[in-house]
Amino acid sequence: MGLKWGDIDFNRAVININRIQVLKKGTNILEFGHPKTAKSRREITMPEMLKNELEIHKSQQEKNKEEYGDYYQDDDLVLCCNDCGIPFKNSSIGSNFRSMARKAGYPISFHDLRHIHASLLLKAGEHPKVVSERLGHSQIGITLDIYSHVMPGMQKETAKKIDNLLANE
Numbered sequence: 001m002g003l004k005w006g007d008i009d010f011n012r013a014v015i016n017i018n019r020i021q022v023l024k025k026g027t028n029i030l031e032f033g034h035p036k037t038a039k040s041r042r043e044i045t046m047p048e049m050l051k052n053e054l055e056i057h058k059s060q061q062e063k064n065k066e067e068y069g070d071y072y073q074d075d076d077l078v079l080c081c082n083d084c085g086i087p088f089k090n091s092s093i094g095s096n097f098r099s100m101a102r103k104a105g106y107p108i109s110f111h112d113l114r115h116i117h118a119s120l121l122l123k124a125g126e127h128p129k130v131v132s133e134r135l136g137h138s139q140i141g142i143t144l145d146i147y148s149h150v151m152p153g154m155q156k157e158t159a160k161k162i163d164n165l166l167a168n169e
Contacts, residue, residue: 001090002032004076005058013046017136021080021087030087040136054078061085118147 002019009016018041019032035041046054057078064083065072073085081087088096097110108116114135121131132143 001080001087001093003078003080005078006076008046008054008078010051010055013048013051015044015046017042017044021090023090028089030089035136037136037138039133039138042133042136044134115147118143122147 001021003015003017004019007016007018008014017035020035021030022033023029024031064085065074068084071084073081073087075081075085075087077085077087080093094110098108101108118131118135121134122128128143128147129140131147132140135143137143
């Protein structure tokens with residue numbers, strides 16, 4: 001939620017995760033803070049499809065800045081803000097996303113997108129270390145503990161690999 005346009009390198013197609021957005025303790029004021037751990041600060045390579053969508057979104061934001069003029073609150077936020085740049089609160093993002101997802105027939109939460117991303121990558125055979133880095137987990141064991149259930153065929157695949165190795169000896 002703290003992603004800013006300056007965190008995106010379109011030439012290299014990477015997103016740098018450097019900050020989070022949090023409510024200031026005891027207030028209703030949003031502020032930016034540091035991610036929980038050093039590993040939470042990370043660089044993520046973007047798929048081409050996301051890069052293209054972000055370029056379109058940035059263009060729309062530029063139009064909004066022109067339209068709203070001095071009323072536009074320019075915090076350089078990529079997402080999680082309304083048309084005039086005002087940041088959404090965590091709770092409103094979650095409830096609005098959940099409502100839209102249910103209407104579309106997907107009973108998921110905003111945070112579930114993170115789990116879906118990891119599960120799909122692992123199911124597609126992506127190395128758990130890469131998935132762990134994308135999620136910002138401090139240790140690969142955390143990723144494996146949480147997501148190992150999405151890799152049920154691993155034991156069978158391992159047994160086949162052993163058979164193939166031994167057959168070639």
